[in-house]
Each structure stands twice: as structure tokens, then as C-alpha cells.
Amino acid sequence: MSSNLTVPGNVATNPTSYQIRDLIYTIAGIFHTDSRLAFLEDRCGRRMKELNIPSLRQYHELLTRSASRTTEMHLLLNEITVGETCFFRTQAQLAALQRLVLPSLAAAKEKVSYKHLRLWSAGCSTGEEPYTLAIILMEEANRFLRGFTFEIIATDLNDRSLLRAQEGVYGEHALRHVPAEILRKYFEPVPDSTGFRVRNEVRQNVKFSRLNLLDDARMVFVKSLDVIFCCNVLIYFDGASKQRVIQHFHNNLLPNSYLFLGHAESLFGVHEDFRLVHFPGAMAYIKTPVKR
């Protein structure tokens, strides 16, 4: 798979960059186009400086041949998958979830004895998205979600981001869209700092874990989902990897459940068993049961 990814005629500043690019693609499905190679070299450079490795070729050997290659790949992935996010980031999408999707899911489950909702934030970065989802569900707990239990599964490839997410402490920038009342209700000030910590009642609804979306063996265990949020993650994946991940999402969602992607992300030409649904200012996909 790796050798044919290199575009003939394009010469990288360092040919080993292509080999590292292909290695990352094979392991994590993240593909760096030629225009992103400089970024990749920069992130490798950070690790090389830390380890005092003088050349990219030697670093490639560390990633492929040393006993610590798995650990080092984790650390390199931490460098290249840091996402900028904040609470209540995509407001139209969240309004659609709160005002249209959740009431419709709740109504469909009204006759079921076990009233439970399971949401997955796939590519949760430092935790802002899954905590936002938990807060929205908690806000509705005394309205149309009365009698429901719920859980938010939050996964990311970057274990450094996950540590920060579990810590649950955020500064002004991450909290800039949080309404004052929500801040007071679901966050507590951190003594001797300007930061706020997500209250335990919210944290206990969110389960964080490290997950590579291309890890087929583990992806099959994230089952029976009502909603998946996977925003601005698949943009780093090439067509084949994207298809693989979306097929997993399709398998993991319950029938007529929802997949939210980033604003400009489309499943056109990727997967046919989802139907696009338009909400005010936002779009999502509904899983169509497979015809047999």
C-alpha cells in the first residue's frame, strides 16, 4: 500500500518524509498530502530534538525497527493530531441535536422499557465536545429525557489530549461560547487560577479511551449507538480509510440513528447507506437500514 502513495515527479526535501508519511497512513489512516509534508517534517523534528536523533532516516528506523517503535508512534501521533476546539463549538449542529434529534430519539424509545441513550464523540480531542454533549443531555433530563439514562463515549488517538480531557480543566478560550448559567451549573472555578473544572456530575457521564478508528478489532465493540459525532477527523483520512471508518460507524449505529460530521464533510461517494438530513444551519446523516 505504501509505495504507490508517492506521487511521481514530486520530490520531498527529504525522501524519508514519504516513508514516514506512508507509515502513518498504514497505521492510523491519516494521510499527509504533499502540501502537508513540511508540517509532518516539523512534527518529526520535535520528537527528534527530544530524543536527540540527528537525522530523519534514523528516526524512521526508530519508528520501524526499534523495540520502542509502538510507543514512539504513539508519541508522534500525539504531535500530529492536536485539534483546536471549544465548548458549544458548532451551535447550529448542537441546536439540531437538542431540539430535533434527541426529542425524536426519545419519542422512538418511549415504549421501550430500557430508556437509554448512547452517544459517541469520535476524535474527542481534549474533551470539550463530549462534555458539551453530556451537558445538553443533562439539561433535558427533566424534560423529554425524563426517565432516560445516558452515556457518552469519548475516544481519541492522542493520549496526551485524552489526559487533558480527563483532567477536565479549561481556560477562558475553550469556554468562550458557554452561557453564564451553564458555566455556573456545570463548572467550578479552580482555586488560584482563571480556569474552570467540569463538575463531577458531568464527568461521570463521559467515558474516555484511546482508540484508533482504523483498529477493526476494537471498533466492533463500540456498539448500539444513537448518535455519533465525528467532526473534522475524517478530513485527514484518504478515501479507502474513510470508507472503512464509515462502515464501522454504520455497523455501530442503531437503525435510524444519527451521524454528525464536520461542517463541510460529505459521505458523497463514500457510503450509500446513510441519508442526508438538513437541519437549520446544519446537516447530519441518518443510518438507513441495509436492504436485504
Added chain:
Amino acid sequence: MPAMSLTDLQRRVGGLNQLPSLPAILFPVLNQLNGNTDNIDLQKTVQLVSNDSALSTQVLHMANSPLFGLRQRVSTLRAAALTLGIYRLRDIVTSCCLMQISPTRKGEWNATSFWEHSLACALISRNLARRLNYVEPERAYLAGLVHDLGILVNMLLMPREFSQVFKIAAESARPLRDVELEQLGISHEITGDLLATQWHLFDYLAEVMRRHHEVENATIEPVLTAIVNIADLLCRTSSLGYGYAEYIAVTLQDEPAWKILSAESPRLHNLDMVCFTLEIESYVKEVRALVSVLFRL
């Protein structure tokens, strides 16, 4: 509010005399531009529009909007006509003329949002018609522009009742038509149809005005009616609706209009609707700016 029957409505409008009249200049212009393209006297059309200086200013401003795709600015009507071509000129003149029919009464409803919606729907209908290779794409702009004129009629004929309808719809974030039917017993397609008759509009435009929410009942131009229906839905989910956020979830593939288009045009399946929707979102700013300026001119 008591429900209203068509007879009540006709009685109320006094045998249709209270319906707005077609702007005087539009009739000769449409006549000029709807003939055989070989026989159209462009100079005569330009002369007709030039006689109305306010209209000329509006037409020139609209012609120079990025929404109409001119590569360089034009400063005379003649240049606009030559660069844009017959159909675009007709679309622009019609848009400017119709925008002059706006109720002045202040209330919950506002004419700016109405014309933003109508203009956006016209542009999206035109775009979609081209993408789908619809046989008469030049009809799509006009159809999108006039589809909701019944709303304007409602506001002119029963301002108090319609303001109340609009208030309820906006506060409950529900579709306007649902509240019209619930509160008035009639909806804007009925009044739109009355207007189309009064104005002697082409059959295909009258049908779009009457059937754009019930495309399965369209018989004259079902494909055109379906195009306008989809454009209308896309506007209403892209902040180019009636001036308030309707809480609606629209699965286009389940819409009767989609089924009509799907059967008629294989190209529909090659259309990435996410990309198309993002394209529409890029209209929002321009449409708002254009309508705002046209109202000031």
C-alpha cells in the same frame, strides 16, 4: 381565528379587485423578452426600463451583484443587457419590479426577509435546474422568484390575521404554511393562485405558486415545481427562510419532489448535496446585501 374558505376569501378581496396589480412596466418588458429570441428588440427593452429611473438604478445595481456573475462592472443598461443576455436581464427586471410590491405596514412579518427568501429561491432553482439539465432552465429563476407571492397577498389582504399567523409560526419555530392552515384554513398557495389568475401569469408559474408544497399534484411542469420545492426547503434550512429559524428536519431523499427529480434526471445522483448546500450558504451574505440595497434605492 376562524378558518376561512376560498369563498370567504374571494368575498373579502371584493372580486379580486384588491389584489396587487402587476407593476405597469413589467407587462411590456415580459412581452418583449418572452417572445422568440430572434425577434427581441433589446434596444426597445432597454428604452422601456430607462423610462423609470428608480428601476434603472435598481437593475444596474442588481446586474453588478456577484450573484449574477458579471466579470466586470457595467455602468449602463445597454451594457448590462448586452453582457448579461436576454434571460438574465428579464430575471433582473422582474425581480426589481416585483420587489416594489411590498406592504408598508410594520408588523411581525417583514418584506426584507420575504424578498431575501424569494431571490435566494430563484437563484437556487436556476442553479439546480442547470445542474439537472432541466430542459427549460430559464424558467426556473422566475418560478423560484414568484413561488411564495401568495404570502405577500396574505399580508396585503389580511394584515392583522396574517401578522398573528406569522407571530405564532416564528414563536413556535413551525413552518408558516402549517400555521396558515391551522389558523386561517387556507395557505399562501391558494392566494398565490388567485394572484396568478389576476395577473394572467404563464401556466407553469401559476402551477408553481399553487403546488410548490404539493408537488405530487403538479401536472403541467412537475419537474419545475419539484425544483422549486427543493430550492425552497434548502433556503429554509440555510437561514434564508421567512425571517425566523424553523425547526425542521428535512431528508431530501424522502421528499416527493426528490422522487420526481430522481426519475427525470440521472444527474441528481451525481450531485453532492453537502457541497450544493455549502454553495447556497455562500449566497446568504450577497442576497442580504443586495435586497437591503435595493430597498434603499
